[in-house]
Amino acid sequence: MVQKFAAYGSDVSAGTYKCADCGYIYSNQSKKSLPPCPEHNKKPHSKNGWYVVSGQGDSVKDPHHTKK
Structure with missing residues (x-):
């Protein structure tokens, strides 16, 4: 299972x-x-x-968005 990644400074939804x-x-x-x-x-x-454990993670519209 690949976990979604969000870099420092990324705009994210509530979650863990x-x-x-x-x-x-x-x-x-x-x-x-x-x-x-x-x-x-x-x-x-x-x-x-x-790594996104729960929640939506990094927004595609976020300037820090990454596809890792």
């Missing part, structure tokens, strides 16, 4: 997201852009984004 680098779980209750992972400065991060 998992850091693509360290697995940190982030829940977003309202539509807003995704922040960097809170562990970003503590552990090496190279993917700089989130």
